[in-house]
Amino acid sequence: MKHTFRALLLGAALLTAAAPQAVAQSAAAPFPYPIEQSSLPNGLKVVTVPYDSPGLASFFLVVRAGSRDEVEAGKTGFAHFFEHVMFRGTDKYSKEKYDEVLKSLGAAANxxxxxxxxxxxxxxxxxxxxxxxxxxxxxxxxxxxxxxDFKTEAGAVKGEYTKNSASPYQQLYEKTVSTAFEKHTYAHTTMGFFQDVVDMPNQYEYSKVFFDRFYRPEYTTLLVVGDVKAAEVNQLAQKYFAGWKRGSYVPNMPVEPEQTATRYAHVQKASFPPMLSLNYKGPAFSDQTKDLAALDILTTMLFAENSALYQQLVVKEQKVRFVGGGANNTRDPNLISVQASVVKADDVPYVKQRLTQALEDVKNKPLDARKLADTKSALKYGLLTSLDSPDRIANTLAEYIWLTGDAQSLNRYLALYDQVTAADVQAVAKKYFVPEHLTVGTIGPNATGGVQ
Structure with missing residues (x-):
């Protein structure tokens, strides 16, 4: 469940405005490669990361528009729809010609x-x-x-929805978010509400409105990683994207009211592994405050395979197949989710009690200083050691680009881990793990999950 970017100038003025503006990166910055950022007057951001991958480069376009931005009733699923239709082609490059170009590049695109x-x-x-x-x-x-073409792709989207929704896990996810959120668009999944997906073939004209709103330079960041130089990337960005017209649309995001009591979502499914998820309202992503970093540390300490709770529930008692979770990194406040696959449905209440007790203990009991330090180090350097290819580097940076619009956000966020204290961990436990902000999700053989 845990798992996201106006007037145009020409001529010499454009050449100057589009010149790279390399962001200062201190020698102590956690990210090990240079991040060079620039922008065009139309709002397109350009990020280049030179990396020693001879003859190889990753080319990413990050559009800061997802299901979050689907604010109109009856119009969900279009962000995902364009993931499909964007491969339909243009007058210059039909779908077939586009595929031929990919082959000539030795490239895979998705x-x-x-x-x-x-x-x-x-x-x-x-x-x-x-x-x-x-x-x-x-x-x-x-x-x-x-x-x-639109109706064909809309049909494919419906087929994908139907296939995914056959999974009880997906059913629980949909029920959980639609229960946890009353106003905010996080109430629907990336696929959208089913009734909207069914009606999508009738929304051809609206699809063009959606594209016109969000496929604009001010929503987009161009990210190139690999055997490249920033000067070349910026020159090509100017050549091919400078004429892209800026838009003016900004979605009116609904504000989620505060939750005041525990809520429940349940999927009744016999002969399926019982599932328990605890979903607390959490913070929006920020690289300026320590809450999310502290929550990362807290949930890793509690639920990693070497944790006391994991060893008890999974290894010793064997009541749980796995347990894990963490906060969602999203632009608006979302959920902190903890999941456990339970062996027997009768043990779901016990597992819920153990998980909630572990969260309560963090609020009041001293944290092990050595374990805190080791967890911080593992989180920070575990990510950095995975950056061993242009694609992986680009994927990692893309997350921080869609969250904040600034690739340097990665460095700021990783630096927060070093600042988190035991008191910070206890503070976020007290702030976020409260029953009033909890939505309990369950899969089980009975009409309820046994925890209401």
């Missing part, structure tokens, strides 16, 4: 959508970087699809 963003990505021959720019700029600015 896209994915989440709550806060849609990301388009390819990795291929760095010597053919300009061709990457050409084909991606063309489809972002000149996408063309007929009503027939």
């Amino acid at each position: 896209a994915n959508t989440s709550l806060d963003r849609t990301v388009y990505h390819m990795t291929g021959n760095a010597r053919m970087l300009e061709k990457m720019f050409e084909v991606e700029a063309d489809r972002f600015q000149n996408l063309k699809y007929s009503e027939h």
Whole structure:
């Protein structure tokens, strides 16, 4: 469950405005590679990370529009829909010609959508970087699809929804978020509400409105990682994206009212592994405050495989197949989720009691200083040691780009781990793990989950 970016100037003035503005990065910055950022006058942000990957580069376009931005009733699922339709082609590059270009690049291209963003990505021959720019700029600015194409893709989206919703885990996720949120758009999943997906084939005209709103330079960041130089990336960005017109749409995001009592979501399913999830209202992502970093540390200390709770429930008592969880990193306040796959449905109340007691203990009992230090180090450097390819580096930076619009946010957030104290961990436990802000999700054989 845990798992997301206006007037145009031309000529010499544009050349100056689009010049790279390398962000100062101290020698102590956690991220080990240079991050060079610039922007075009139309609002497009450009991020370059030179990396020693001879002949190879990853090209990402991060669109800061996901299911979160679907604020109109009856119009959910369109962010995910465009993940599909963006591969339908343009007048210049049909779908077939686009595929031919990918082959010539030795590239694989794909896209994915989440709550806060849609990301388009390819990795291929760095010597053919300009061709990457050409084909991606063309489809972002000149996408063309007929009503027939639209209905075909809408049908594919419905099929994907139906396939995914067959899973009781997906059913529980949908019920949990729609129960936890009354007003905010996090109440629907990335796929959207089913009734909206069913009606999507009738929404051809609205699809063009959605594209016109969000596929604009001010919502987008271009990220290139690999065997490249920032000067070349910026020159190509200017050449292929400078003519992209800025838009003016800003969604009116609903504010979620404070939850005042525990809520429950249940999926009745016999002969399926019982499931328990505890979902507390949490904070929005921030690289300026310590709450999320402290929550990362807290949930890792409690639920990692070497934790006392994991050893008791999974290894010793064998009442649970796995337990884990953490806070969701999202632009608006979301859920801190803890999940446990329980062996026997009769043990769900006991497991819930043990999980909630462990969270209560953090509020009052001293934390082990050595374990706190080790957890902070593991979180920080575990991420950094995974950055061993252009694609992985780009994927990691893309998250912070869609969360804040600034790739340097990664460095600021990682630095917060060093600042978190035992008192900070206890403070976030007291602040967020309260029953009034809890939604309990369960899968089990009976009409209720046995914990109400």
